[in-house]
Each structure stands twice: as structure tokens, then as C-alpha cells.
Amino acid sequence: MSYKTTPVNQFPKLVSQWIKKYDVTAPAEAKNGLEYKTIGDPAEMMLNNRVNTTYAPKAFFLPQSEKLFTVEHGRFQAPELKTKPRLLLGVRPCDTRAFWLLDTVFLAKGEEDAYWQRRRADSLVISFGCDTPCASCFCTSVGGEPFGREGSDIQMTQLEDVYVFEAFTEKGSALINKLPEADAATVKKVKALQKTSAAEMPKAFDNTNLRDHLYALFEDDFWKEVAETCLGCGVCTYLCPTCYCFDIVDEVQRGERVRNWDTCMFRVYSQEASGHNPRPNKAARTRQRVMHKYAYWIDSINEFGCTGCGRCVVNCPVNIDIREIVSAAQARSAKMEAAK
């Protein structure tokens, strides 16, 4: 596909045009730093922020709480899904990769989730390539890249005073086809930047055979040690761009069936009606979280269910760092193997 370009100082004008047609949603200043907001004025967007938003943009396709339907006077009513299309702008490639991963869950053939499907179809995603990753970032350790393309319609790259756009889908191309073509020298610079950014990113861990290492430790005391200081809150999973577990609740007083995010880190998540809990402690729950991301996802689609965005690393109230868990697991399993 071809590369298009626009000067950085002309970009707000372009965004203003988009605002007329779309709910343009971009990182903007919030009380807790940076969050996605539907903007009315291009001046609100903060694309060049050093850190990512706290809350992952998966919520635009899988809202934390969603009304599935209403029952009023015994009559079923389907909810109205928003019709104005959304343009998600400035999404980091770790987060677009998460959309791509979650598509495999919610758009699985024959099992499409109507709500996710509709919102994905009504949206355009413009990712913003990363050239300065944070200390908590580790996308290249889990199959991603600072300029990864998965899950986006268009990727924008900044080269000093110009933005360069590359469309990966037809609807992406339709949005930018009137912009001037980038010249060969510019394209060359973009490609070079993409290459160096990926190469310069330090690896948090070597992911070779990670799945097997984790399976080898399944019954080990390792998890007890790892979870010893875990508080059992939902920060890591609720901020995670790829966690998608939910619970369905009938809010009887509202007459609504609601789908809420849920998390394997909560005791009540696996609590059964009998009172039995198959994951009775924090060790079992922490194991589930890590195994799901680095082993069970591999089993199902041969990709890690983690995009290395680092939100759990940054925000865990007790600084349990999933990169350290993975590295320690590999070391422990290798030691066990050697002792055999």
C-alpha cells in the first residue's frame, strides 16, 4: 500500500474534518494522567505523550459494563448500539495488537459476539508507532513491535514535522486517499525508523518454550512464592488490553441483563454455588493469570495473550512485575530440568 503524508501543523485541520463524521477518540489529559476521550477539538488530543493511557482502549469494543438487553413489562428489548462511527486515533501498537488478539475470541467463526462485531465494524483505528518505549514496555518479548500493524486500519509515524500514514485496510485507505503521496526519501526514513525502534528495544525475557516451562511448573510451589504479596485486586487484569473475561448479571431492579468485566484475580470469580472454589488461593489465581497469557493462548492460537504494554507492571499496587514472574519461571523450570 502507498504512504501518505501531512505536515504536523496541518494535522489538526484534518482531525477537525474527521470530527464531523466520526466520534474521534484520542488520548487526552485526564485527572489521572492520560485517558482516551471523544474530542470536540483537535487541541485536546495528546499524541506525543511519553506514557500510554492508564485504561486500555479495549473498552471501546468491550465496555466494562454493557447492557445486553432490557425486559420491560415482560417484553424483550434489544439495546440501541451507537451509530456514529468511531475513529480511534493515536492508539499504541500494543493496544491495536490486543484488538487483533481479541478479534479471535469475539469474532470466532460461527460464534461472533454481536456487540463486539458491530463496534469493530463501525470503527476505524489509527495507530501511532512508538519510537520511545518506556521502561515498563516489552512488546518485542511477546511477539509485538513498536510499529506493529495488527489490529489497525492505518498507522501513522512521525518524522520530525510530518506525519506519514500507511493504510492496511480498505476503509483505512478510503480515509486518507486524498492526502498527498509521500516521496521515496520519506518512505525510506519511515522504514528505517521502524527497524531501529524494534531493534533498540531491550528484551525483557526470551520467550522460547515459555509455554512448556510454565506447564512444567504447574504443581510447583513457585506460584505460592510469586503470589505471597499479591493483594488479589483487579488492577492487572482490568487495565490489561487483552483480558476479556466477563460475568453476566441480571440487574432485576433495572430489568436489564448486564455484562460486566470479571477477573480471575478475584476469589468470587471461580467460586461455585456449592461453596467450593477450584482456585482457592492467590497462588492458584496468579497461576491462572500467567498461564492464560503465556500458555493457554499459545495452545489456542499460537500467540501470546500479552502485548507487553506494561500497564500491569506500572500499576500493580505491590509492584508484582509479570516480566519478573516469567523470567523466574524459566529459571526455575530450567533448574528442575537440569536436576532430572
Add this chain to the structure above:
Amino acid sequence: MANIDALRQEVSRVLSEKIVDVVLGFEAGSLPTRNQPVFIHKAKESKRLVDNGFGSNNLAALLAQRPKDEKIGVICRGCESRAIRALTVEQQLNRENLYLIGVPCRGIIDWRALERAVDGEILAVAEDGEDLLVTLKDDEKKLARAEVLHSACRNCRQPDPVGTDVLIGELPAREGLAQRSPDVAAFLGKDADARYAIFSEEAERCIRCYACREACPMCYCTECFVDHITPRWSESMVSKGGTQAWHIIRAFHQTGRCVSCGACERACPMEIKMEYITDRLNEDMQDMYGFEVGANDSDQPPFAAFSLDDRNRFKE
């Protein structure tokens, strides 16, 4: 701050002399502005301990789930020692199983405020008296510690540990500690609509991850009201009703029990301010019952106490 060598030595001693089975403290975290709570099981591991301004948690919150008969040493700042006292009064902890190692406290640094103040990837932070020396990629910055102190610590009335078995280091002279929270005073200075607007704006960001609950030493219910299904006490969603109910009931359950450590706020990824509510409720407990949480080893919090010959009557 305690002399770190003296602290490690004491931890090493109580472990090797089998006075305790394990010691709870902080070690350096995976990022320069974080500590991790750590359980030290062996004397030689005591070198992992650190004592700096980045111990964000109230370590007392990690005690509830330990084995009942475990002898455990806890490195305590003022708020940890008060929480342990309050938990002992509420019969959640057996004081005889605890060995409390008091350390002087200079307040906890709000890492989010610090990262925003320097605006750049922090590579290292050194505490130098009243200053913080922050190393960035191509720069070094000096900040006043007070500037990035967490609000709970800025408002702290009792930073010194109480009821400990040993104190490592010397307690500094304390002057001018505010007796009432200035944040509460500012909140009460507004009219009801403005107060509701502030509360709504804070609660609106809630994602119901319950980090505030889990980080709180005083939230120890085996089943929280929000997890209760029959009856359901609050909406399950991140709706206005659901999140506001959570924050109001959570605060109400803390009346006369909150030790004002601010661990809830520091754990909150959405940076929701909550302490002004519990501080306000605690002021009521002081004014109405002369009760102060953690003040001694015997007084029950007024809302948790009852007596068969209660001197107060509903009707004279």
C-alpha cells in the same frame, strides 16, 4: 528513616534467634520509584530490605492471610503500627504472634506525582535530606521531597510508630503536625452541590478493581458486601449507582477504623481521592465519642462496640 544496616541486623537477629518465623518489610521494586513488599524467611535474605520513601503499601494489609500460628515480624511506620493496634483491638491479629520493628517515617512519595513532576523516564532516585535527586536519561533533577509527598502523609498526624517491640533509629522532633485534615476542611468549606460534584467526579472514574479494598489493612471481611449475591447490596456495574454505592459504603464501614494511611489512594490506578471521606467520619468519632483509632490497645471503635448495659437510651 532507619539506619538500614541496623534494620537488617535486627531482622537477621530475630530470624536466626527464632523469635519470628518470617519478617515483612519492603525490598526495591522492578521500577526505580517502586518498592515491593517482601517476606523475609531467612536471616541471610535480610540484605534485601530497603527503607525509603517508596513503600506505598500499608504492610498490615498483608497480615490477615498468614497462617494463624506463624510468628511474624513486621517493619512498622506510624500507620502500620496503628493499623496493627486497631486489628488487634478487633481481634483480627494476635499481638503475641507479632514482633513489631518500628522505624521512623518521613512520609511516602507519591510516585505518580513524582513522575509527572519530572516528565521523563526516571532511571534512579536518591533521597538526600529534604530533597530527591532524580536521574533521567539525559538530565538530573532536584525536587523538594515535600512537593511529591502523598497527601495522606502530608496530612499525617501520627507518623511515629506506636506499641512496637523495638525501635530502629531515632524519632525526629515533630512540630506543627496538623490536628485536622486540611483536605477535609477544604471539602467542608464548599456547599452541598459542590461537595456532591467533587464526590461524583471522583467516583465516576472507578473501575471497581477493588485495589482500595485489598490495599486497606482494615478491609478484612471474608465476604465483601459488593460480592454478596443474596441480597445484592449494590449494582454490579460501573454505573453511577454502582460506583457511588461502593465508595459510600466502603467509607462508612471505615468509620472510626480508617488509620488514614492513604494506601487505598496510592493503590488506585484511577487516582481516586477517597481519604477525605473517611477522615471526615473519623473527625466525627473524635467529636462525638472522643475516639481515636489506634490510640490504645483496648478501645473498640464506637460503631463496632456494643454493651448489654449501654448507658445511652433511645428514649428517656
